[in-house]
Amino acid sequence: MKINSVKIISLLFFVLSAFYLYTAHQIQVFSFDENAPFNAKTFPIYLGYAGMFFSGLKLVLPDQKPVEVDAKYLEFKKTTLLVLAVIFYGFTILKVGFFLSTSLFLVFSYYFLGERRWKLILIFSFPFVAIFMYLLHGVLQVYLRDPLLKYIGIMG
Amino acid sequence: MIEGILIGIKTALSFQNLLMVMIGCFAGTIIGMLPGLGPMTAIALMIPITYGFDPATGLILMAGVYYGAVFGGSTSSILINAPGVPGTVATSFDGYPMAQQGKAGKALAIAAYSSFAGGTIAAIFLLIAAPSLSKVSLSFRSPDYFGLMILGLTAVAAFSSKGNFLKAMMMCVFGLMLASVGQDTLSDIPRFTFNTMNLSDGISFVLVVMATFAMSEALTIILKGNDPTKAAKQISLTELGSIKLDKSETKKMVKTIPRSSILGFIVGVLPGAGATIASFLAYGMERNFVDEEEKQKFGKGSVQGLSAPETANNAACSGAFVPLLTLGIPGSGTTAVMLGALLGFGIQPGPRLYETNPEIFWSVIMSMYIGMVVLLILNLPLIPYIARILAVPRTFLIPMILFFSVTGIYLMSFNNFDIFLMIGIAVVATILRLYDFPMPPLILAFVLGGLMEENLRRSLLISDGSWSFLWDRPLTLCIMLVIISIVSWQMYSSFFKKKL
Numbered sequence: 188m189k190i191n192s193v194k195i196i197s198l199l200f201f202v203l204s205a206f207y208l209y210t211a212h213q214i215q216v217f218s219f220d221e222n223a224p225f226n227a228k229t230f231p232i233y234l235g236y237a238g239m240f241f242s243g244l245k246l247v248l249p250d251q252k253p254v255e256v257d258a259k260y261l262e263f264k265k266t267t268l269l270v271l272a273v274i275f276y277g278f279t280i281l282k283v284g285f286f287l288s289t290s291l292f293l294v295f296s297y298y299f300l301g302e303r304r305w306k307l308i309l310i311f312s313f314p315f316v317a318i319f320m321y322l323l324h325g326v327l328q329v330y331l332r333d334p335l336l337k338y339i340g341i342m343g
Numbered sequence: 344m345i346e347g348i349l350i351g352i353k354t355a356l357s358f359q360n361l362l363m364v365m366i367g368c369f370a371g372t373i374i375g376m377l378p379g380l381g382p383m384t385a386i387a388l389m390i391p392i393t394y395g396f397d398p399a400t401g402l403i404l405m406a407g408v409y410y411g412a413v414f415g416g417s418t419s420s421i422l423i424n425a426p427g428v429p430g431t432v433a434t435s436f437d438g439y440p441m442a443q444q445g446k447a448g449k450a451l452a453i454a455a456y457s458s459f460a461g462g463t464i465a466a467i468f469l470l471i472a473a474p475s476l477s478k479v480s481l482s483f484r485s486p487d488y489f490g491l492m493i494l495g496l497t498a499v500a501a502f503s504s505k506g507n508f509l510k511a512m513m514m515c516v517f518g519l520m521l522a523s524v525g526q527d528t529l530s531d532i533p534r535f536t537f538n539t540m541n542l543s544d545g546i547s548f549v550l551v552v553m554a555t556f557a558m559s560e561a562l563t564i565i566l567k568g569n570d571p572t573k574a575a576k577q578i579s580l581t582e583l584g585s586i587k588l589d590k591s592e593t594k595k596m597v598k599t600i601p602r603s604s605i606l607g608f609i610v611g612v613l614p615g616a617g618a619t620i621a622s623f624l625a626y627g628m629e630r631n632f633v634d635e636e637e638k639q640k641f642g643k644g645s646v647q648g649l650s651a652p653e654t655a656n657n658a659a660c661s662g663a664f665v666p667l668l669t670l671g672i673p674g675s676g677t678t679a680v681m682l683g684a685l686l687g688f689g690i691q692p693g694p695r696l697y698e699t700n701p702e703i704f705w706s707v708i709m710s711m712y713i714g715m716v717v718l719l720i721l722n723l724p725l726i727p728y729i730a731r732i733l734a735v736p737r738t739f740l741i742p743m744i745l746f747f748s749v750t751g752i753y754l755m756s757f758n759n760f761d762i763f764l765m766i767g768i769a770v771v772a773t774i775l776r777l778y779d780f781p782m783p784p785l786i787l788a789f790v791l792g793g794l795m796e797e798n799l800r801r802s803l804l805i806s807d808g809s810w811s812f813l814w815d816r817p818l819t820l821c822i823m824l825v826i827i828s829i830v831s832w833q834m835y836s837s838f839f840k841k842k843l
């Protein structure tokens with residue numbers, strides 16, 4: 188059996204299914220439901236076994252269509268940094284507010300991905316977010332939480 | 344039925360709904376045109392916007408986006424040989440060679456007319472078939488529904504996996520596992536919540552669909568940024584040529600459209616088959632119908648070779664609504680996304696939908712037809728301008744997708760935990776995509792998870808814990824036999840056929 192990335196993913200899925208199955212067995216059901224034909228843990232238990240079955244088969248059987256991913260063409264660093272930027276954006280969106288955090292996230296992402304036309308960067312960040320907010324909050328009446336704009340007095 | 348149709352026409356023709364169809368078609372065309380972004384991503388990005396509308400309007404908007412995205416996918420297939428969706432791969436076989444011959448405008452016009460005709464014919468079929476099937480499906484019992492859901496999952500896994508059936512089945516199980524997080528619907532017992540309140544209501548459907556499609560799509564584009572095989576071959580987007588068709592071309596299309604529409608609709612109704620299979624089958628069928636001279640042109644810019652898959656994929660899109668609206672069981676990843684959105688509105692599609700919510704049932708069917716007209720009259724003249732969207736640099740595209748994804752979740756929950764969970768699922772989905780693990784089975788399983796458990800619960804309680812409910816009723820038995828055939832064939836073709 189040749190070890191490749193797909194086999195490793197299958198192994199991880201097998202472990203996940205086993206953990207899921209263990210956790211499913213730990214679900215506390217009502218005492219009168221314990222011996223019922225179906226209770227809250229029946230379906231998850233079947234799922235745990237199904238996950239182990241399919242990932243087990245994938246592990247054991249030979250790969251008919253091996254996937255070849257050439258790591259030298261993949262931009263891991265750029266992707267990781269962008270994911271970190273999204274995490275930071277997700278962290279600040281509630282604390283700082285929608286307008287400022289979104290606009291800054293967009294400015295950073297455009298620049299980070301290689302955009303250097305500042306006029307376009309600025310148009311598609313602050314004014315764009317303001318219009319988007321107006322459409323959502325003002326026209327469609329979808330509530331947007333923005334402590335900063337509320338503090339300044341722009342939003343009610 | 345006539346009364347229902349009239350309600351549907353009235354609802355669909357209201358100013359707001361007409362506007363939504365137009366916006367949906369237009370937005371769908373633009374999103375669908377961008378390589379890598381298909382109807383599922385387009386609909387997922389629209390879900391937060393539909394929160395502000397009533398269910399009928401929301402669904403009409405999503406239906407418009409669906410058709411627009413399929414049409415948009417054809418445009419990128421023809422112009423840059425980069426199908427936005429698998430359903431338009433067959434379109435590029437003859438569409439792209441036509442564009443290379445300087446007939447891009449003509450190819451786009453053939454695609455637009457074929458899409459319109461295919462979609463319209465299929466909408467008429469849907470109008471006739473849906474109420475009849477609704478009546479038939481009233482006789483379905485829990486074991487039949489459970490069997491149908493397994494059939495839907497197996498079929499989607501079989502058809503969307505491109506030979507990776509086990510990977511697709513793993514994704515089905517993963518989707519069902521994600522759906523099982525949260526309180527049990529009947530007993531309210533918490534499951535897999537790890538004592539955190541954030542998971543007690545379960546994982547939101549919008550979160551999963553945004554993570555596995557919109558966000559992971561964006562991350563995949565960045566991750567594969569240097570891959571030379573992904574480089575798009577660009578033709579001039581400003582010189583598209585005439586969009587007028589001559590008599591002989593029209594004559595050829597007149598023969599192709601009816602047969603491809605029928606085939607597309609039937610394939611679309613089947614769970615899991617969808618637009619991709621329909622377009623390939625129609626392409627193959629058309630090749631067998633034409634004369635020897637035309638057959639030689641296939642793959643080099645044949646009118647019929649382009650018209651057949653375009654007609655069939657649009658007809659299949661309408662066909663896919665039949666199981667969704669009449670049984671409440673989506674037959675494809677895209678209709679699964681729409682089912683999730685409907686459930687979010689508090690509407691359970693199924694045999695009684697057209698009695699309980701006739702305005703939704705009929706207005707969606709009517710808006711499909713209106714959507715076709717809008718696509719033809721709005722998009723065709725605008726093609727030379729819309730095509731320039733293909734030149735949108737990814738430096739703007741990626742941040743926009745990420746922004747819409749995070750905003751969608753932020754608007755829904757105002758909770759950091761959901762945003763971080765979405766990012767986590769998106770990262771996992773990106774890695775899985777890299778190794779060809781298909782995402783549509785995961786979404787379909789996630790949407791069906793709750794319904795599947797409910798129907799299994801009822802079936803097992805009725806049969807007192809015995810699994811004999813799987814073969815007690817002839818209908819359930821037939822469904823189970825079909826499932827066994829699909830699984831057996833997949834296992835055989837994956838592991839034995841190639842060795843012989």
